[in-house]
Amino acid sequence: MSFEKLPFFIELLNDNIENQAALADAVIELEETLSYEQIALLLEAFPIPVRKLIWQLLSQETQQQVFIEMRIESRQIILNASEDEECFPLFEKLDADELLDLSEDLSDRFVDYAVSRMTAKQRALFKKAQEFAFEEVGHWQSFDYIQIPERLKTSGVKKILSNVLPPLSEVFYVTNNDATLIGEVAISQIITIENDTPISSIAESDIEVLLSTENIYSAVEKVIASGKAALPVVDTKGCLTGRLDLQQACRISEQEKDSQLFQSAGLVEEEDLFANVWSSSKNRAIWLGINLITAFLASWFIGLFEGTLQQVVALAVLMPVVASMGGISGSQTLTLIIRGLALGQITDSNKKAIVFKELKVGVINGILWATVIASITYLWFSNPLLSLAIYISILGNIVIASLSGVWVPWLLTKLNIDPALSGSVILTTVTDIFGFITFLGLGALLLT
Amino acid sequence: MSFEKLPFFIELLNDNIENQAALADAVIELEETLSYEQIALLLEAFPIPVRKLIWQLLSQETQQQVFIEMRIESRQIILNASEDEECFPLFEKLDADELLDLSEDLSDRFVDYAVSRMTAKQRALFKKAQEFAFEEVGHWQSFDYIQIPERLKTSGVKKILSNVLPPLSEVFYVTNNDATLIGEVAISQIITIENDTPISSIAESDIEVLLSTENIYSAVEKVIASGKAALPVVDTKGCLTGRLDLQQACRISEQEKDSQLFQSAGLVEEEDLFANVWSSSKNRAIWLGINLITAFLASWFIGLFEGTLQQVVALAVLMPVVASMGGISGSQTLTLIIRGLALGQITDSNKKAIVFKELKVGVINGILWATVIASITYLWFSNPLLSLAIYISILGNIVIASLSGVWVPWLLTKLNIDPALSGSVILTTVTDIFGFITFLGLGALLLT
Numbered sequence: 001m002s003f004e005k006l007p008f009f010i011e012l013l014n015d016n017i018e019n020q021a022a023l024a025d026a027v028i029e030l031e032e033t034l035s036y037e038q039i040a041l042l043l044e045a046f047p048i049p050v051r052k053l054i055w056q057l058l059s060q061e062t063q064q065q066v067f068i069e070m071r072i073e074s075r076q077i078i079l080n081a082s083e084d085e086e087c088f089p090l091f092e093k094l095d096a097d098e099l100l101d102l103s104e105d106l107s108d109r110f111v112d113y114a115v116s117r118m119t120a121k122q123r124a125l126f127k128k129a130q131e132f133a134f135e136e137v138g139h140w141q142s143f144d145y146i147q148i149p150e151r152l153k154t155s156g157v158k159k160i161l162s163n164v165l166p167p168l169s170e171v172f173y174v175t176n177n178d179a180t181l182i183g184e185v186a187i188s189q190i191i192t193i194e195n196d197t198p199i200s201s202i203a204e205s206d207i208e209v210l211l212s213t214e215n216i217y218s219a220v221e222k223v224i225a226s227g228k229a230a231l232p233v234v235d236t237k238g239c240l241t242g243r244l245d246l247q248q249a250c251r252i253s254e255q256e257k258d259s260q261l262f263q264s265a266g267l268v269e270e271e272d273l274f275a276n277v278w279s280s281s282k283n284r285a286i287w288l289g290i291n292l293i294t295a296f297l298a299s300w301f302i303g304l305f306e307g308t309l310q311q312v313v314a315l316a317v318l319m320p321v322v323a324s325m326g327g328i329s330g331s332q333t334l335t336l337i338i339r340g341l342a343l344g345q346i347t348d349s350n351k352k353a354i355v356f357k358e359l360k361v362g363v364i365n366g367i368l369w370a371t372v373i374a375s376i377t378y379l380w381f382s383n384p385l386l387s388l389a390i391y392i393s394i395l396g397n398i399v400i401a402s403l404s405g406v407w408v409p410w411l412l413t414k415l416n417i418d419p420a421l422s423g424s425v426i427l428t429t430v431t432d433i434f435g436f437i438t439f440l441g442l443g444a445l446l447l448t
Numbered sequence: 449m450s451f452e453k454l455p456f457f458i459e460l461l462n463d464n465i466e467n468q469a470a471l472a473d474a475v476i477e478l479e480e481t482l483s484y485e486q487i488a489l490l491l492e493a494f495p496i497p498v499r500k501l502i503w504q505l506l507s508q509e510t511q512q513q514v515f516i517e518m519r520i521e522s523r524q525i526i527l528n529a530s531e532d533e534e535c536f537p538l539f540e541k542l543d544a545d546e547l548l549d550l551s552e553d554l555s556d557r558f559v560d561y562a563v564s565r566m567t568a569k570q571r572a573l574f575k576k577a578q579e580f581a582f583e584e585v586g587h588w589q590s591f592d593y594i595q596i597p598e599r600l601k602t603s604g605v606k607k608i609l610s611n612v613l614p615p616l617s618e619v620f621y622v623t624n625n626d627a628t629l630i631g632e633v634a635i636s637q638i639i640t641i642e643n644d645t646p647i648s649s650i651a652e653s654d655i656e657v658l659l660s661t662e663n664i665y666s667a668v669e670k671v672i673a674s675g676k677a678a679l680p681v682v683d684t685k686g687c688l689t690g691r692l693d694l695q696q697a698c699r700i701s702e703q704e705k706d707s708q709l710f711q712s713a714g715l716v717e718e719e720d721l722f723a724n725v726w727s728s729s730k731n732r733a734i735w736l737g738i739n740l741i742t743a744f745l746a747s748w749f750i751g752l753f754e755g756t757l758q759q760v761v762a763l764a765v766l767m768p769v770v771a772s773m774g775g776i777s778g779s780q781t782l783t784l785i786i787r788g789l790a791l792g793q794i795t796d797s798n799k800k801a802i803v804f805k806e807l808k809v810g811v812i813n814g815i816l817w818a819t820v821i822a823s824i825t826y827l828w829f830s831n832p833l834l835s836l837a838i839y840i841s842i843l844g845n846i847v848i849a850s851l852s853g854v855w856v857p858w859l860l861t862k863l864n865i866d867p868a869l870s871g872s873v874i875l876t877t878v879t880d881i882f883g884f885i886t887f888l889g890l891g892a893l894l895l896t
Contacts, residue, residue: 191606225485261712369740
């Protein structure tokens with residue numbers, strides 16, 4: 001793992017907590033070895049009082065860069081643990097894209113301070129980017145591209161290219177007087193072209209571009225699929241406003257997927273390992289609260305069969321089996337369908353075929369596991385009617401779960417609700433309630 | 449979404465299924481508009497007989513490239529649906545890295561055929577890459593880098609660079625006679641250097657490299673964090689063997705995360721939307737089977753309290769509430785800890801502090817929800833002892849769940865078992881059993 005250095009430094013710092021001089025040495029060694037991103041992750045591994053100690057030993061330059069790499073909650077922790085005067089140096093001379101990253105969750109007084117401390121050029125870029133919504137490319141684009149006016153000749157371009165270039169620069173962009181994007185030229189091409197060739201004559205105009213108002217996640221897919229180091233971003237008039245490079249696209253894609261994984265576990269936001277216990281509790285309480293409502297809803301349905309349960313206690317013993325088989329089946333289908341919807345593979349024209357296919361899989365697994373479970377139940381309780389009841393319930397629940405795994409996300413998507421988070425809750429509620437009603441209802445019918 | 453074109457073509461093809469000529473036209477339009485990756489996704493949206501129809505209308509070149517882009521299961525479907533003679537053209541003149549992608553899951557007769565149809569150079573590269581395990585960089589590296597012998601001067605380099613360059617080429621690599629990597633040179637630097645400068649004098653040697661035996665996921669992190677278009681791969685002797693570029697790294701990272709999301713839902717592998725129902729059923733049966741064992745285990749514990757349940761039916765009604773609250777709490781902590789372990793943030797030195805923090809969060813949420821649930825229970829059943837029983841059970845279960853969310857993945861990681869898949873099963877089993885025993889035990893104690 002590229003994070004293999006972290007445990008070593010975590011141990012080193014913890015060993016030297018008591019000794020200020022040794023700690024300072026350890027921090028120096030850490031600053032030389034780890035990247036800013038790794039230092040950000042490292043800090044999360046410490047409770048807040050210790051974290052503050054280590055933070056104060058970092059150089060100001062390191063502090064600023066690490067601060068940018070931190071996750072939102074971790075930044076808040078640093079800000080809350082420091083006086084304002086200690087924080088202000090973090091906001092000196094930021095670039096527009098750095099502040100865009102930070103401003104998401106920064107209080108206004110810090111944002112205003114940072115804006116006032118930027119260079120005029122960065123301030124202008126920042127204000128422009130702020131016109132965009134969070135999901136628009138314009139909010140995420142970077143401004144470190146090479147822009148060449150079309151009237152230049154190769155010799156002039158070579159002069160510009162002899163300076164230090166931004167990372168991931170394979171091409172430079174050619175624009176006209178209005179900053180309209182004419183095309184791009186590969187830097188490697190310049191090597192062999194005659195010195196007095198006008199740049200506009202070799203610029204490739206048939207290139208893929210992104211719109212500054214386009215959806216960022218769609219744009220990220222395009223950048224990654226393009227095989228290029230970056231794609232240029234233009235506004236509605238075709239003027240070059242920035243670029244989205246492959247590293248940025250990769251990071252956004254990773255964050256998106258991490259976020260989905262967290263949400264599927266019932267965490268509203270990513271948490272810091274040592275976040276304040278009250279903010280952690282709040283983060284988790286939301287999901288626990290929703291879960292509580294659905295759990296009591298299921299309980300209410302069970303409550304309708306109190307009499308039956310009193311007579312046939314075996315029903316209470318076996319209830320969890322019915323509920324969980326349905327829940328797992330449903331979530332398997334759900335995950336598959338959510339992916340299919342996200343990739344645009346599911347439309348009105350093939351929806352029926354998919355439902356039919358899931359129905360068949362549900363029936364196969366339903367019959368298989370109903371048979372297994374009914375057999376175990378018979379071996380345990382020696383009651384053929386009980387086994388019959390559970391056989392029908394399991395089969396029915398797995399089939400209903402498979403079908404629900406299709407219509408629940410389909411419906412949510414039609415209502416413009418993100419199925420990744422809510423789909424799972426709704427699905428398990430449906431399968432739980434259906435399972436309980438079927439099983440207890442059949443129990444009442446056959447056994448009382 | 450960049451997949452917005454897919455629904456249009458899915459509808460178009462479905463509308464023209466009956467008419468061979470119209471279908472052929474639709475396929476031509478699709479080939480001109482969509483990328484190979486998009487076509488691969490599009491094909492998954494059709495049941496297999498229709499998919500075969502569309503597949504046969506694609507040009508052979510498209511077929512080969514789309515085949516490479518497909519996911520493993522989808523490729524198997526195409527191969528199973530075609531005669532061997534129809535399949536062989538897919539394996540003509542493949543590049544080494546293309547066959548590496550495919551060979552993962554291809555039967556030997558196809559792999560051998562493909563190897564026999566490669567150019568000698570690609571065959572040698574392929575055989576070399578096969579010496580590596582699936583998790584090693586050597587298995588994934590690509591060979592499309594620019595390699596320049598150190599004795600060349602700038603003029604010679606310019607000649608080489610005037611050809612068409614591979615994508616994501618910001619630098620070229622300088623090697624000596626033994627192919628040992630000396631360093632790299634930025635292509636943009638060549639523009640301004642004097643023509644008779646020896647390349648070895650400007651090669652930057654202090655660069656980050658990957659080892660061909662290093663773990664691929666660690667390497668992928670390094671590539672993405674580097675901000676460069678690619679990192680070179682060397683063997684233990686320092687000889688340049690390939691490179692890992694940013695697009696490839698991004699794709700591997702995405703696949704890894706998608707795979708985690710699927711596994712967390714109980715799907716052993718990613719499924720094709722229209723996979724054969726028997727293979728789908730098998731894919732899901734494994735998880736259902738494991739779940740069954742744990743469900744019956746929990747049922748067995750409940751069975752120990754049959755007498756209690758018969759006397760106090762309310763316990764059976766409220767059981768799901770206790771179980772689900774524990775399950776959700778536990779999975780929230782679990783997700784957080786798994787991430788922390790993967791990033792190397794959790795070590796022996798801060799483990800205790802983390803457990804302590806989770807304990808506090810568990811107590812806060814435990815008290816909050818125990819109070820809410822006990823109140824609702826009282827409003828429902830008007831039984832103070834029952835409310836007390838559920839209060840203690842909920843509090844205890846949430847606390848135990850939070851602690852289990854730490855020790856379960858910790859233990860699994862120590863045993864070298866991937867906690868992402870198994871952690872969830874073990875955790876919910878622990879919380880279910882603990883919840884049932886506590887609640888029913890307290891019920892027996894206080895109410896009978």
